[in-house]
Structure formats: structure tokens, C-alpha cells
Amino acid sequence: MLSERQLNIFSLLVHLYTETGVPVGSNTLMNGGIKASSATIRNDLVKLEELELIQKVHSSSGRVPSAEGYRFYIDHLMKPSHVSLNEIDRIRQSFNRKYSATNEIIEVSAKILSDLTNYTAFSLGPEVKERKLTSFKIIPLNSHQLIAVIVTDKGYVKSQVFTVPEEVSSSDIEKMINIINDRLIGKSLLTVYHQLRTEIPLILQRYFTNSSHMLLLFEDVFHQVFDEQIYVSGGMNLLNSDIFSDISEFKSVYSLFTDTERLSKLIVPSEAGVEIRIGNEMNNKLLSNLSLITASYDVSEHGNGVIALLGPTSMSYSKVTGLVNVFKNELSEHLESHYRSLGNSNSSS
Template sequence: MLTERQKLILSLIIQDFTNTGQPVGSKRLMEEGVKASSATIRNDMKALEELGLLEKTHSSSGRIPSISGYRYYVDHLLTPAKVSNQEVDQIRSSLKKDIHEIDDIIQQSAKMLSQVTSYTAFSLGPEMKDRTLTGFRIVPLNDRQILAIIVTDKGNVESQVFRIPENVASQDLEKMVQIINDRLVGQPLVSVYQKLRTEIPMILHRYFQTTEGISHLFDVILNDAFEDKVFVSGRMNILNFNPEQDLNQVKSMYSLMQNSDELTQLLLPSDNNIHVRIGAELGNDLFDHLSMIQANYEIRGHGRGTIALLGPTSMPYSKVFGLLEVFRYELTNALNDYYRSLDLYH
């Protein structure tokens, strides 16, 4: 059990270290307002070190926080910092510009968070399981390429360029569009996904002499509609988090950030709280010197999404916590407004 003075000392060391990156000594703590002699403060610092909450560096008599120290601070001492009105206005206006579909809002939220903090930001939109496939068409671009456009009832539009397999003719594509529109449009995505695995292969065998190319194309195009899209902004900021990390580590982290499945697993929202995971709690050796603050949000009738920031363990937790609280509130409002406008439109 920490005394009130020890709690204050731990808080001040963490705040000071996250601002300056320098070890903090007893003299500095006296300047910061700890009302005790230098010897008493040093004794408290030694006690905090023995509890594993502080670490001593070789270069000076000062102390720096340990991973356990950050954890204790986040769990027991953190007070979210107030976000200025100017920052709130900036966040609000950024979430309203150039918005044509829901992915624009989700992507913009990651971009804005990364710009404000200089960390790596992640944004995962509300879950897709309750969505319905409302439109599908193919636009030929040239002899071997098509643009496939998929629309869902929640305002998501997926469009992607695909190369047509050699054994697929243009009349095959027309037949494929007809099958999708007859059998799958108007169905919930969950049903579409099940039918792709069961009913559709049998239908394809009925219509096509060889189904190999067309079946693969079907799968690839429609799987895009199910993919939970994680938008990442500020990937290169990871280079600034830990100067001692080697090149292979950076490459592995960069590669992980391009893997949508792994990121979705890392970010899956569990409830509507703000969570802080530090070092090993992230479940990946690559993140041992990093922290992630994740804020989940829920849009009634549309599922749950999440925004998160990945930065050094020495991030200013109180400031970032306060920022994410405001951010998820404004993002929830922006998404609710968007869905309301869709309902009015329909």
C-alpha cells in the first residue's frame, strides 16, 4: 500500500519523465511541490524502486518509471487531462470534411488521431455482421480487368479492380453478375457468406463448364464485403518510439500493421470502456516497449467499433486518455449523424 506522498512522487516522476525523457531526482521533485526533505524523498523513491514501480538508471541518481509503475499509475492515479475547446472544434470539423461514405469517417479518424499525437493510430468501424448486400455490379476496364462494386445497406461501398482469370469469358462475367443479383442481393451478409460456401458452388457447376476461375473470382470479390477494415495512420511513427529497436523488428512491426486479420484480432472491441495495454499485455513480443490505448464505441443498431493509439510506454497517459475520450464521443456523433442521414434518404 503506497502512502499519499509515494503516490504523488510516482505521479510526478511519470509526468516529468514523459515530458522530458530524463531521470527524475529528489531536487526536481521538491521543485515540483513535494513537501519533504531531500533525504525523505530519496527514501520514498527507494521504497518505490523496491516495489518494482521505479527503476534506477546508471547515468544519474534519478529514477524512471518501470512497466509496473506505468500500470499502477494508469490503474490508480491517472486523471484524464481536459482537452481544449480549440482541439475539440478541430476534431469535430475533421470528422465532417469530405465524407461520402462510412469508410471516409473511419479513415479520417485514424488520420486525425495520428496527426494530433505523432503516434500510430488505428480505426476499426462498426461490425459488419448485420449488414445486407444491396447492390453488385461489374464495370469492364479493359480485356482482362474489371471494377467490382459492392454496396451494403449501411452505406458501405466497396470497389476494387480485379484481373480476370484466363479461362473466364465476358459472358461468364455477365452470368456471374446475374447470379449474384438473383440469389444474393437483399440477403444479410451472414447469409451471403454461408451461401458462398454451400449453394453458390452448386449453381456455378450448373452454369459453367469449368468453375475454377469463376469460383475463385466470386470468392475474392465478395470476401471484400466481409473484411473488417482496419485503417492505420502514422505507420512510420514507430521508428521514433524506441531508438534501440533493430531493423528486423521495425520490418516485422510494419508488416503486422499491413495484416488486416492480425490487426482485427489485436483491436477487437470487447466493451465500451477505454483500455490501456502496456508492453507484454499486448500479447506480442514486438510490442514489449510500447503501449496501446484503445477506446471502443457503440452505434445503436450498427455495432461496435474502436479507435486506438500505439506509442512508447512513456506516452503522456493522462493527455492521451483525455483526447481519446473526446475523440470517441465526437466519432460516435459523426457516425450517428451519417446513419441518420441515410435513413432519411431511404
């Protein structure tokens, strides 16, 4: 059981260290407002160290929070910092631009959040379950490559360059476009996903002698639509702190950012609101010196999205949590406004 003074000492120590990155000693705590003698504070620091909430740095007489200490601080002492009107205005101004597609807003949100914090930011848009396929186009690049452009009714646009197998002719591509327009346009993505595994293979066998090649082509074209797109910004920011002992460790973490499945499992929170995981709580040795702050947000009638920040365990949790709370609300409101504008343009047309 910690006394009120010990709690105050610990809370101030966490605050000072996360703000400055400098190990904290008894004199610093006295100057920070702790009403006790240097000897008393040192005794309390020993008590906190025995409880494994703080640890001593070998090259200094100061202490720093341990992973267990950060967990205790977050669970029992932390309060999200107030976000100033100037910072809120900066967020709104950063979003204030024209967007040609909804996923552009999701992508931009990751960059804004990374710029605001100097950490690595992730952004995952609202769920795709109810989206419908509204347009499909093929644009030839050369004799072997095409661009597939897929548009859904929620303003999402996906484009992908793919290579056409030698066994597939230009007339085969035309048949493919006709099948998609006749069978898939106007259907929900879940229905499209189901038909690609049931009805479409049977149709391809009927129309193509090389049906296996055409089925692979269909799957290549639509694969990215069903993959949740996680936008990453500021991956190199992890190099700005002394987290990694060598560059190979950084490269291993950086490679995680391109693995959509693993990244999705990592950043999607287990509960609504803001969630903070520290080091080993992420069950990944690569991330043992990092912390992840994730937050879900709701977009009316369009599902839930996620934003997340990955940074050192010494991040300023109160400041970042306050910022993330404001940011997710601003992003939600901006997306809702965008969806309303899409609805208005569709009704007027």
C-alpha cells in the same frame, strides 16, 4: 504499503517523465511541489525502486517508471486529463467535410487521431453483421482485369481490382453479374456469406463448365466485404521515439499493420470503454516496448466500432486517455449523423 508522500512522489515522477522524457531526480521533484527535503525524497525513491515501480537510468541519477510502475499508475492513480474546448473544436472541424461512403469516415478518423497524438492510430468501423448488399457492378479495365464495386445499405463502398483467369470469358462474367443480381442483391452480408458456401457452388456447376474457376472468382470478389477493414494511420510515427534498437525491429512491427486477422485480435478490447495494455501484456515480443490504448464506441442500431493508439510505454496516459474518451464520442455522434442523413436521402428518394 506506500505513504501518501510516496504516492505523490511516484505520481509526479510519472507525470514529469511522460511529459518531458527526461529521467526525474529528487531536485526536480522538490521543484515540482513535493514538500520534503532532498534526502527524504531520495529515500522514498529507493523505496519505490525496491518495489520495482521505478528504475534508475545508468547514464543519469534520475529515475523512470518501470512497466510495473505504469500499470500501478494506470490502475490506481491516473485520472483522464480534461480536454479543452479548443481541442474538441479541432476534432469536430477535422471531421467537417463531405463523405461519399461511411468507410471514408472510419478511415479519416484514424488519420485525425494520429495527427492529434503523433502515435499510430487504428480505426475499425461498426459491425457488418446487419448490412445488406444493395449494389454490385463490374467495370472492365482491360482484357484481363476488372474492378468490382460492392455497395451496402449502410453506406459502405468497397472496390477491388482483380485478374480474370484465362478460362473465364466475358460471357461468363455477364452470367456472374446476373447470378449476383438475382440471388444476392438485397440479402444481408451474413446470408450472402452463407449462400456463397452452399447455394452458389451448386448454381455455378449448373451454368459453367469451369465452375471451380468461377467459384474462386466469386470468393475473390466478395472476400474483402467479409474482412473487417482496419484503417491504420501514422505507422511511421513509431520511428520518432527510441523504441527500436534497429530498423529490422520496426519493420517487423510495421508488417503487423497489414495482417488484418492478427491486428483485429490485438486492437479489439476485451471490455467496453477504454483499455490500456503495456508491453508484455500484449503477448507479443515485438510490442514489449510499446503500449496500446483501445476504446470501443457504440453507434445506435449499427453496432460497435473500435479506435486504438499504439505508442511508447512513456506516453502521457492521462492526456491520451482523456483525448480518446472525447474522440470516440465525437466519432460515434458523427457516424450517427451520417447514418441519419443516409436514411433521410433514402426515404426522400
